[in-house]
Amino acid sequence: MENRLERKSVKADESDVIFLSSDSDSSDDMPQKRQKIVFDTRKSVKQEELGSEGDDEDDELGNVSRANFLKKLTKDEPYLKLRASQLKCTSSKVGLTYPLGVTYDSPTETWFVTNIPHHLEGDGVPGESKVLKIYTGSDRRRSKYTDIEDSLLDNPSAITIYKDGSMVAVLCSDVYNRPSIRLINFRRDDRVSNFCSWKYTELDFNYPARGLARSKGGNLITTDRPAQQHPRLRIFSKKSGTAEQLTFQLKNADIPCFIAASDDTVVITDLGAVQTVMLIRLDDSDWKRTKYEMLRIISTAGVSCSAEEMLNNKYFLYVSGAQIDRNKNILIADAKNHHFKLFSPGMKFVSRVSTDFPVPYVSSFHVNQHGECLILSTRETSKVHFAKLTSTNRLERHIKSGCGKRVGAKTLLSSSRRRQTYKNGI
Numbered sequence: 001m002e003n004r005l006e007r008k009s010v011k012a013d014e015s016d017v018i019f020l021s022s023d024s025d026s027s028d029d030m031p032q033k034r035q036k037i038v039f040d041t042r043k044s045v046k047q048e049e050l051g052s053e054g055d056d057e058d059d060e061l062g063n064v065s066r067a068n069f070l071k072k073l074t075k076d077e078p079y080l081k082l083r084a085s086q087l088k089c090t091s092s093k094v095g096l097t098y099p100l101g102v103t104y105d106s107p108t109e110t111w112f113v114t115n116i117p118h119h120l121e122g123d124g125v126p127g128e129s130k131v132l133k134i135y136t137g138s139d140r141r142r143s144k145y146t147d148i149e150d151s152l153l154d155n156p157s158a159i160t161i162y163k164d165g166s167m168v169a170v171l172c173s174d175v176y177n178r179p180s181i182r183l184i185n186f187r188r189d190d191r192v193s194n195f196c197s198w199k200y201t202e203l204d205f206n207y208p209a210r211g212l213a214r215s216k217g218g219n220l221i222t223t224d225r226p227a228q229q230h231p232r233l234r235i236f237s238k239k240s241g242t243a244e245q246l247t248f249q250l251k252n253a254d255i256p257c258f259i260a261a262s263d264d265t266v267v268i269t270d271l272g273a274v275q276t277v278m279l280i281r282l283d284d285s286d287w288k289r290t291k292y293e294m295l296r297i298i299s300t301a302g303v304s305c306s307a308e309e310m311l312n313n314k315y316f317l318y319v320s321g322a323q324i325d326r327n328k329n330i331l332i333a334d335a336k337n338h339h340f341k342l343f344s345p346g347m348k349f350v351s352r353v354s355t356d357f358p359v360p361y362v363s364s365f366h367v368n369q370h371g372e373c374l375i376l377s378t379r380e381t382s383k384v385h386f387a388k389l390t391s392t393n394r395l396e397r398h399i400k401s402g403c404g405k406r407v408g409a410k411t412l413l414s415s416s417r418r419r420q421t422y423k424n425g426i
Contacts, residue, residue, distance in 0.1 A: 061164075063214040065262040066106055066369035067325040069342065069389060077391035080342055081354040082373060085386035089134065094145050096383040097127025099376045101158040101212070104368040107165035108186070109137035111366075111374055113384070114156035114170060129153050131170060131184060134374075150192040152182050158212035158259075162220070169195060169220050171212040179209040181220055181236065195220065196236050196243040203245045205234065211259035211268065217284035223256040223268065231256050233268070233292075235284055246284070248292045252276060252299070258364065262324040264291075267347070269319040269332065275300040277319060277332060279347040296347045307337050311398050314341070314349035321364035321376075333362040333375075338401040340365075354392050358401035360385060 069080065091097075101114035111134040117127045131148040158171040166187040173179040180197035184190055198206040209224040219237040226232065231253040235246040250256060254272025261267075264283040270276035279296040300315050307317050318336035325331075328345035331353070338360070340353040360377035367373045371389040 061326075062218065063216055063261055063263065065324055065326050067323065067367040068327065068369065068371075069325045069329045069331060069367065070327070071371060072389065072391040074391065077393045079351060079354060079392045079395050081356070081390050081392040081396065082340065082387040083355075083390050084357045085372065085388050087136070087372075087386035089145075089384040089386070091381065091383035094132055094134075094384075095128065095130070095147070096132065098378050099132075099383050100363050100378070101156065101171075102364050102366045102374050102376055103159050103161055103168065104366050104374070105161055105165065105168070105186075106369055108135075110135050110186070112159050112168050113374075113376065114159050116155045116157060129155055129172075131156055131159065131168075133186070133190075136372075146190070148184055148186075148190045148192070150182075152180070152192045152194060154180075156182075157210065158222070160212045160214050160220070162214060169212060169214070171209060171222055173209045177206050177208060179205060179207070179222075179224065181212070181222070195238060196245075200243050203236070203243060204247075205236075205245070209234075210255075210257045213259040213261035213266070215261060215266075215282060215284050216264045217287065217290075219284055219287075221259060221261065221266065221282070223250065223253070223259065225255070233266075233280070233282075235282075235290070237284075237287060239287070244287070246287075246290055250278070252278060252294070252297050258321045260322040260324045260330070262326065262328065265324055265328050265345070267322045267324060267330055267332070269322050271319065275316045275319045277316070277322070277347070279330075298347065310334070310337055311339055311352050312395075314343075316341075320362050323365065323367055325367070331365075331367065333359075333365055335362050338362075339398060351395055352398065354396035355387070355399060357385075357387070358399045360401065 096115050097118040098116045099113050103112050113132045115127060115130050115132060117129060131153060133146040135142050135144050153170060154172050155174045156170045156172050160169050162169040162183060166185060168184050170182045170184060172182060178198045181195040183193045183195050196203060196205060207224040207226045209222050212220060212222050215221050215235060219235050221235050224232055224234055230249045230251050233248045233250055237244045253270050255270055256268050257271045258269045264281050266280040266282045268278045277298040278294060281293040281295055284290040298314050303315055305315055310317055316334045318334060320333045320335040322330060322332045330343040330347060332341050342350040342353055344350055361379040363376045363378045365373060365375040367389055373387040373389055375385040375387060377383055
């Protein structure tokens with residue numbers, strides 16, 4: 001594997017090589033191959049100079065993920081496993097009702113979670129539009145939980161780090177086709193400001209939008225769904241002082257919802273009638289010469305698999321959040337089938353992730369550089385679940401989950417109404 005920061009090859013020691021199963025390109029019914037993977041070869045220039053073996057550097061990495069999913073894997077324990085963490089967060093005490101977005105700021109050791117009002121029938125707590133900060137550092141003078149509420153934060157559904165150590169970007173999108181992207185400066189008393197919105201008529205940004213990530217060029221990317229048109233990948237920049245945009249059609253998409261990005265790699269998960277995952281190469285480091293390429297698509301179109309079979313192949317019963325690590329490995333959650341899948345950098349299926357707990361109905365999740373994982377759920381009483389990404393010597397049996405019932409709802413929403421809910425940007 002090539003070190004992308006210094007253009008020279010990296011010679012892998014035998015102790016750095018593990019073997020993980022991967023699907024075959026020719027047929028999903030064929031026996032799985034054993035794929036040779038060299039992991040954790042990406043180091044900063046500073047680390048190369050110092051000969052450091054750590055991966056928790058504080059230098060600016062741009063949009064490159066700090067997570068390293070394969071960090072704990074060895075020859076003896078070549079499979080990923082999520083273990084329940086001792087960290088706890090009581091949803092009712094922090095006012096979480098329908099959390100959809102999560103990210104982590106390494107310099108300040110803080111999780112950020114978006115919450116929208118509960119929009120279902122029943123006697124559930126209505127909730128409020130806000131961003132919740134969860135501080136996990138050792139400074140006892142700091143509050144563990146802090147709410148960020150502002151009139152500009154209306155139905156915040158996605159969040160990403162905009163500037164490490166100081167600023168997050170939040171996508172707000174409601175049912176009235178009035179999306180906006182706001183910035184929160186958490187170094188300046190959580191001050192909220194506008195990045196762009198539907199009011200900027202020149203941007204054509206007045207359709208339901210979902211997902212938010214930072215691009216290689218430091219801009220913000222999301223998706224929207226114009227009526228009677230293909231969904232679109234949108235890139236917004238304010239580096240020139242005024243808002244600018246680039247647009248690419250997503251011809252294979254129906255209801256794109258979650259976005260993950262690291263370096264020039266972008267993953268979009270689609271919750272339409274056909275469950276779809278798209279792998280894209282996007283390089284906007286030169287704004288006027290932005291490069292866009294659809295690399296791979298996983299689709300359930302024409303696929304006949306049981307939920308049990310989908311546990312151990314590349315397909316999804318109901319795809320949700322995704323994340324890319326520093327070496328471009330990919331984790332994707334299956335909400336209805338209650339598990340996580342690991343994919344290699346080319347989005348080839350590797351294996352299901354074992355757990356020692358039943359996986360909830362996942363909306364989104366995030367793994368930080370320490371392997372700590374915060375999992376969000378929209379249907380259980382407990383909306384926040386902490387776990388630790390570790391390793392195991394075998395692919396362990398899937399723990400079935402009884403989760404999935406919409407808490408506070410008198411009746412389950414029909415599939416058509418759930419579909420309309422997402423079409424409305426929620």
